[in-house]
Amino acid sequence: MSQIRFHFSAPRGAAEDLYRRLEAEFEEDGLPLALVEADEAEAIFEVSVYAEPDGDAEPRIRRILDEAGAGVALEREAMPDIDWVSHTLAGLKPVRAGRVLVHGAHDRDKREDGDIAIEIEAGLAFGTGHHGTTAGCLEMLQKILQAERPRDALDLGTGSAVLAIAVARLAGIPVLATDIDPVATEVAARNVALNGATALVECVTAAGFDHPRLAGDRQFDLIVANILAGPLMELAPQMARHAPAGGSLVLSGILDRQADDVVAAYTAQGFRHVETLHREGWSTIHLKR
Numbered sequence: 580m581s582q583i584r585f586h587f588s589a590p591r592g593a594a595e596d597l598y599r600r601l602e603a604e605f606e607e608d609g610l611p612l613a614l615v616e617a618d619e620a621e622a623i624f625e626v627s628v629y630a631e632p633d634g635d636a637e638p639r640i641r642r643i644l645d646e647a648g649a650g651v652a653l654e655r656e657a658m659p660d661i662d663w664v665s666h667t668l669a670g671l672k673p674v675r676a677g678r679v680l681v682h683g684a685h686d687r688d689k690r691e692d693g694d695i696a697i698e699i700e701a702g703l704a705f706g707t708g709h710h711g712t713t714a715g716c717l718e719m720l721q722k723i724l725q726a727e728r729p730r731d732a733l734d735l736g737t738g739s740a741v742l743a744i745a746v747a748r749l750a751g752i753p754v755l756a757t758d759i760d761p762v763a764t765e766v767a768a769r770n771v772a773l774n775g776a777t778a779l780v781e782c783v784t785a786a787g788f789d790h791p792r793l794a795g796d797r798q799f800d801l802i803v804a805n806i807l808a809g810p811l812m813e814l815a816p817q818m819a820r821h822a823p824a825g826g827s828l829v830l831s832g833i834l835d836r837q838a839d840d841v842v843a844a845y846t847a848q849g850f851r852h853v854e855t856l857h858r859e860g861w862s863t864i865h866l867k868r
């Protein structure tokens with residue numbers, strides 16, 4: 580049966596407060612929640628609770644919203660069951676970024692000798708390789724992996740897992756792939772299996788670094804995070820704790836005009852700016868700690 584996503588939007592402070600209240604309410608039930616920036620300019624955040632359709636989540640969410648005097652409109656959306664056949668890259672051309680070719684099932688014959696071919700069924704997750712941010716990350720990761728030998732990697736905001744699979748295939752190292760959205764994590768795990776990468780890539784649902792697999796400031800030699808400038812700047816202190824000295828960090832999801840602010844937030848945390856790639860108005864930034 581399809582899951583239901585209950586969601587509402589609110590200004591940042593109110594959204595964070597309501598998210599915390601809902602997190603406490605549903606902690607024992609283990610329902611996944613998400614807090615994502617919906618409108619960066621207006622600092623509007625969207626809170627989602629993913630629940631089974633026959634449960635009691637809706638009245639409990641409404642009670643919390645009433646108690647907080649939130650005055651927000653709660654909406655419900657039936658999550659479509661993922662149809663892996665229709666949600667392929669059908670109609671989209673394969674994307675090449677250096678040695679990496681990202682393609683759908685229908686384009687397996689486009690692989691060439693020497694390609695790192697990644698087959699993606701993006702489904703409801705972001706990351707077909709067509710976006711300037713994903714392509715920028717693929718290019719930057721290949722540059723880094725030509726010069727560095729990381730022992731492990733973190734792909735924070737993995738979406739379809741395209742970057743996690745690319746790193747696993749390029750470097751042959753274990754990759755932890757995380758996403759705040761449980762649907763994306765499901766898609767990610769499916770793609771990891773499709774590409775025979777389950778031995779190296781582990782997919783977990785986590786908001787930022789909030790997960791037992793990231794506890795104790797677990798460090799990764801290579802971190803890639805293609806999310807948005809706002810959350811990336813907020814995560815800077817935590818990124819610094821999870822990156823060892825000499826570790827590389829690739830950040831994307833950053834508009835060109837936001838790049839200086841992001842670099843400043845990270846240099847303040849002890850990172851050094853190495854290089855920025857620009858694609859279609861998006862910046863992909865390489866920093867080293």
Ligand SMILES: C[S@@+](CC[C@H](N)C(=O)[O-])C[C@H]1O[C@@H](n2cnc3c(N)ncnc32)[C@H](O)[C@@H]1O
Nearest residue numbers: 705706713736737738758759760763786787805
């Ligand atoms: C732009 S997509 C990137 C997907 C893929 N890594 C790529 O490069 O194509 C951003 C992903 O990050 C996830 N995300 C956003 N904020 C997050 C956070 N705070 N923690 C973990 N994941 C987050 C979103 O759900 C989404 O799947």
